[in-house]
Amino acid sequence: MKRETLIWLIVLVIAGIYLSYRFATVGIGSVYVQELGGEQAEAGVAEIAAGTATLSVSRTFGVWAAAIFTLCIFSFLYRDNPLYKFAESVVVGVSAAYWMVVQFWGVIIPNLLGKLWPAWIQSWAMPGLSPLYGAYWYMNLIPLALGVMLLWRLAPKGAWIARWPLAFIVGTTAGIRMVGFIEADFLSQIANSIVPLVVATDGSIDVWACIRNWIMILGIMACLVYFFFSIEHKGVVGHVSRVGIWVLMITFGASFGYTVMGRIALLAIRFEFLFDDWLWLIDPLQKRVGL
């Protein structure tokens, strides 16, 4: 592995020299902001040219940090390595805290604490809230109690207390889902599958529409026969379920095609960030024209 390490070291040194050179001369990865009344907005070409925009050190450092994080994650493609592990640890920590903060300010403060102690919440966190108690405000003590019980799961003893709120969550999810799925995915789909077998428009039969509807109805029935595992797939049932498999294969092939499209778009935006915001090699949004 020594030769590999040497090659990588050389590559990194050359890259480092190139990046430092470009940063020193052109200022790649720099971000300019226009500040007004304490609020910062990203500056356009005119603002930079006029000199009213200032270089934002924190944002420039941020772009470089983001680029290095991106490359750290990509390094996993070559081999698992400490840089990747480091980046992975950072993302786990930041995302967990991020979601916690969003829940706290977005749901717990307005919808739980704001309903139980509106005057207190209004006085420091949400001045727009009405400090009056709503009707039946005390009912919100129940989710508060359940929430505390849920957090009990972290305690060394008595983790069984968390079963109550978990049971509530499981029960409500099951209740909501069952009705939603049966209505939208079962009954509605059956209703949508009932299409005319003979399509007549203005007195003449539309052959293509008929064929299309026949394919749909027969296809759905064939697929459903395939899913019915309580009968052995032999003879007529076997042949019909084979047709069902073919329809499903076409479905999966199309899904694969769309999945590929989706994945590649994700990669494209990452490369756009690296080439545009960091290395300044391309300028599709014309953010640096004339500079």
Add this chain to the structure above:
Amino acid sequence: MKRTVPLLITTISGFLLIAAAFIPATESWGEVVTVWFDILAAIAFILGGGNLMKVNLKKISDRVPGWGYAAVTLIAFLLTLAAGLGKIGSPPASDQEFYGETFASLPAAAFPESQVTRIAGEIPEKEEAQLPDSVRRQMSQEQGEIVFRGWILPNQIEDLKSFKQTLEWQCTVENLAEAAQPPESLRGKAFYYSDHSALSFRGVMDEASRTELAAMSDDTRWQQAVDSIYEASQKTTTIDVDAVPTGFAVPASLADVVSYSVSPQQLSMAGPMSRSQRDALINVFPPLRPASEAEIQQFIDELNGLGEPLTEEQQQVVERNLRGGWTAEELITVLDGAGQAQPVAKTACEMLAEKEQGVTEIDPFHPPGDDVELTNSQQAAIGQFANDESITVADLVDQLQAETFTGAQAGAMAAFFAASPTAGGRGKTIFQDLLKLPGTNLSTGQRDWLLADFRSEFEWKKSVYQLFTAAHTPKYTWSGPYQSGGNLFWWLYEYAFKPLTATMFAMLAFYVASAAFRAFRAKNLEAILLLGTAFIILLGRTYIGVAMTAWIPDALKAFRIDELTIYIMSIFVTTGNRAIMIGVALGIASVSLKVLLGIDRSYLGSRED
């Protein structure tokens, strides 16, 4: 017991939600249960964060191999949490700060008895609704009178008006709105916000106002509030300014609060600054007059002299921008339009009076007055203003007011000039338009000259904002959004969370390529169908599919790859996915029932503890 109660909870909550979907009477219970579910979902995230901390702390304390990464996770977690919960770097919510007003805490009970309003009337009884939240604490019914403890605010008037639609109530609200106001001398300056428990005064409190307010009540809390506002509003804020607009003079409307000294160059504000005062101080730049042909030529000549001469196309761009300003005719049309008589709405009390007199068809509007049009001399004054830069807006207003000039017309003129670009705005637009042309290469001199006005206007705006912020004492420091652009939490999101999660997902593109090469084998008919469809979709959803089969004639266009794609998606994919959906729905229904009926108890965990 430990397992029975949870089972009961599951069953009851689940079936309640199912019942709520079918029985309208239980719909509100279903809503309540769902809201609790939403809250618990939020708390589950907190549980997740807590669990993360517990697991990583254990790894660090046990010194398992790789505990360094656990330390990194923990540090990143705590830093982001602190930044988010503490709202580090977030300005207070701009909509809740009541700029220009000074607050002093005052509980509702301390509001002066002498200012309590009593008018004859009856608060309507409504079965499902109480009085609106904004007035409930201050309004009550006592012995045939409506009592209002406070000075009524516009939003409270609106809420009361929408409470009941009858003319009698509307008239009562109008009477209350008239009566529940501070004395004439304090109107528009003193306010009481019951929701914020605050007495408020707009601008600087003078001695006369202070005396008048102090006389209203002997309560110590009231006296303290008045005194603290008096002291706080006397504060004068001064900032240094680098440059002022040429010919700067403090606008008349701000003359008693804003002062400017030439040396040292400083701008001062007495008391807090409101947003409208700030905007008035910013908009001191005179409106651009329409450019004459000579002025356009001079502009182009000067631009040419500073660098490479302009090409034909560039010259056209510059001329188009310079000619595109307002014209005197446009302004006259706008003012004539504003002078057209608008019907004035009758008050509810007027309409009630008509109703009591027996009028059956009540017109909600007074008949409109006469239209006002600009006279010839007024039009001439506008024409002169357009051509002569020495005439200021104030001069023009004086000339127009010498004859009939309504308030609506004055407002329309102010709005017209506010909407037209200033010299800086025009320079910036010319610069941006020139850059859009390919091959434009402006010299530094040309650039600086074009943007000089923009720069000076921005520097002035920045100074005014600085004064605005310095003169304001935040009332709710923690009310701002936790994610305002520029603060630490935003930085962590934009430069750590976003690139890391996006890149994690972007890796999938590589894996899908590797899988395609190593695993996708056309072993049998089914696999061939799958791969064949994949090929058609992959080609058909890009330009190459269109180009490859564009030669197929229209009669057979169904065989073009892009058309084939549409048929595959709308017929076969719909068919297959519909069958899958039906199957999945049945599966979900069966699993849900098993859970709700207690047959499947796996979510309760193992039988230990």
Add this chain to the structure above:
Amino acid sequence: MYQFFKTLDRRWVFLLMALAVGIPILMQLQFPEKPTGLAVVVFEEVERLNEGDKVLMAFDYDPSGEGELGPMATSFVRHCCEKRLKMYFTTLWPAGPQMIQDSINRVIRADFPGLVYGVDYVDLGYKSGEEGVIKVIVTNLRQLYTTDARGTNIDQIPMCLDVDNVQDMDLIVNVSAGYPGTKEWVQYASTPYPDDIRIVAGCTGVQAPLFYPYVPQQLPGMLAAIKGAAEYEELVVNKYAPDGPDPKYLEAKRRMGPQLVAHLLMIALIIGGNTIYFIERRRGGVSA
């Protein structure tokens, strides 16, 4: 040669993919787009609305989906601004609020500064509970949303005064990256209230085939993957900025360039892999 490909290290395939996506981006390769079927339907759904109609913009995605969905969101907001519709932004994803803010900054504050917050558009923010949120707000918005994302009381926001629930909206525009997303909106909003709620959606490539069964009864129109985004962009730009649109409204079209090359690479890889497989089978060394 055959041995080389048979034992090819997958990292060479990774490199090929990186080049297939990276080089077209560097060369800024672009191809013309022709709007088809569902993208036209989505466009018409928004076009048929009148000034002042209410649109719920449900942006249910986070940075991981921004590649495909960012351009859709930008174009949707642009289209609604041009039509002067009233926009109500919400999200069911914790990282969604920033996506909403990005769209507001990128489109509304940059190109439509005349639109007023609270009168023309409002950001209601995030609420947890996934489909539970949808279930509540289709009948009662204020049960969950007492303030907007900035903390202003919802009863003090002019455009929220006459909105009791989602059924008061004239259209729901949903941009969805996964769960919760379009499926939940269809299941809990448009299916129970087929006459009051109409939804058009933009979704990722992974999800798109799964929603075809909902079209057109429960989901009149859908933008599928980056291709759908590019087609919709084309429609919006052709109608509202035919000469010289701002490049930020053509992001999806730019990303279709690398798509084409990468798709060709995928096909080549599949054919290559199968060629090796068939050679191997003919040499009789492997079981099928």
